[in-house]
Amino acid sequence: MRPTLTRLLQRGPRHFSISQSPSPTAKHSIYVSHSSDPYFNLSFEDWLFKEKPVQEPLLLIYRDKPCVVIGRNQNPWKEVNFLALRRASIPFIRRRSGGGTVYHDMGNTNFSIHLPRSSFNRHATAQLVLRAVRSLDIDASVNDRNDVCVGHYKMNFSDIHVSGSAYKIAKDRAYHHGTMLISSQISTLGDVLHVSKESMITRGVASVRSPVKNLQEFSPAVTHDKFLQAVVRAFREEYHIEEPVQYVQAEDATDIPYIQDSMEKFPEWDWAFGQTPEFTYSISRTFRWGNMTANIRSKHGVILSCSLTIDDTSDSEWLDRLDRRLEGQRYGFLDEVTGLDGCGRTQEVLQWLIEEMAS
Numbered sequence: 256m257r258p259t260l261t262r263l264l265q266r267g268p269r270h271f272s273i274s275q276s277p278s279p280t281a282k283h284s285i286y287v288s289h290s291s292d293p294y295f296n297l298s299f300e301d302w303l304f305k306e307k308p309v310q311e312p313l314l315l316i317y318r319d320k321p322c323v324v325i326g327r328n329q330n331p332w333k334e335v336n337f338l339a340l341r342r343a344s345i346p347f348i349r350r351r352s353g354g355g356t357v358y359h360d361m362g363n364t365n366f367s368i369h370l371p372r373s374s375f376n377r378h379a380t381a382q383l384v385l386r387a388v389r390s391l392d393i394d395a396s397v398n399d400r401n402d403v404c405v406g407h408y409k410m411n412f413s414d415i416h417v418s419g420s421a422y423k424i425a426k427d428r429a430y431h432h433g434t435m436l437i438s439s440q441i442s443t444l445g446d447v448l449h450v451s452k453e454s455m456i457t458r459g460v461a462s463v464r465s466p467v468k469n470l471q472e473f474s475p476a477v478t479h480d481k482f483l484q485a486v487v488r489a490f491r492e493e494y495h496i497e498e499p500v501q502y503v504q505a506e507d508a509t510d511i512p513y514i515q516d517s518m519e520k521f522p523e524w525d526w527a528f529g530q531t532p533e534f535t536y537s538i539s540r541t542f543r544w545g546n547m548t549a550n551i552r553s554k555h556g557v558i559l560s561c562s563l564t565i566d567d568t569s570d571s572e573w574l575d576r577l578d579r580r581l582e583g584q585r586y587g588f589l590d591e592v593t594g595l596d597g598c599g600r601t602q603e604v605l606q607w608l609i610e611e612m613a614s
């Protein structure tokens with residue numbers, strides 16, 4: 256019988272191995288996921304963070320099918336271009352760590368380095384990844400936000416990012432996880448993250464948008480496997496680890512309730528949209544019958560208020576009625592609400608709001 260992750264975990268670190276024989280020197284953990292399911296990979300990462308012995312450094316490497324991953328405290332409507340996302344048929348996922356929004360596909364490799372909180376240092380983990388990239392003959396550097404960059408644009412000197420990082424710090428353990436663009440679809444990345452909603456003012460965390468390039472633009476021979484080997488080598492050197500790599504796939508976790516629950520929870524409205532911090536959005540539109548403004552306030556993905564005004568103030572009773580009907584509805588899902596239809600102007604305004612909120 257093939258050992259599952261729980262059984263392996265119960266056996267203790269000395270015997271941690273799915274694909275290779277146990278090593279007597281094994282005391283640390285290096286995992287590579289063969290799954291490209293972002294729901295599995297993010298859940299597995301969280302589970303390792305929660306379950307693994309606090310004192311042991313741990314490395315996980317994975318790639319995901321195309322998706323957009325937003326930070327724990329972000330506003331998806333401010334970060335993600337939903338029209339482009341639907342066109343490309345890709346999901347967005349709210350992860351559990353802080354920080355900004357990134358695009359993943361199979362040309363992007365994610366690394367996750369877990370350490371005891373007492374020895375955790377973002378600069379040191381960034382340097383580890385930098386050493387790995389440099390070992391591939393790429394003249395990379397780390398900027399003041401600990402992102403790995405390669406060169407800069409001559410025009411404005413802005414750093415060219417090949418990687419983005421985020422962190423999660425718990426009581427006694429912390430992780431640094433990040434992306435590495437190797438051969439990603441940069442045009443899709445640009446499309447799905449292109450949002451210009453200046454009048455959307457949001458609490459929570461805003462992404463720090465930066466120019467990006469793939470490592471292959473600097474060294475065409477770099478592949479996922481070469482980067483993976485380079486990070487594993489750098490991790491082993493840094494923490495004096497000889498343990499073989501543990502390869503995992505989603506089927507190994509079918510008997511782990513934490514992972515299964517987490518995989519179910521990620522796409523649910525309560526987590527994906529319902530965790531959105533408070534925001535306001537002010538929009539205007541000229542209709543045949545007048546100029547309209549909508550001032551929307553939303554928290555936890557629900558419309559708290561929507562104040563609709565028109566330049567002809569003598570005729571606004573129908574708008575007050577509409578305001579009241581919008582209160583309490585889920586932002587971005589007005590098209591799913593029954594009984595919201597009206598005729599004439601009401602219908603036109605509703606259609607406008609549906610489109611604005613779903614974009």
Ligand SMILES: Nc1ncnc2c1ncn2[C@@H]1O[C@H](COP(=O)(O)OC(=O)CCCC[C@@H]2CCSS2)[C@@H](O)[C@H]1O
Nearest residue numbers: 355356357358418419420421432433434462463464465
């Ligand atoms: N894949 C990828 N890699 C590097 N940079 C990216 C990527 N996608 C987008 N970007 C650029 O980074 C900014 C956001 O930068 P910002 O610094 O705000 O956010 C991040 O970097 C978050 C990284 C999260 C990494 C996790 C690792 C495993 S699960 S997700 C975005 O606007 C783009 O300009």
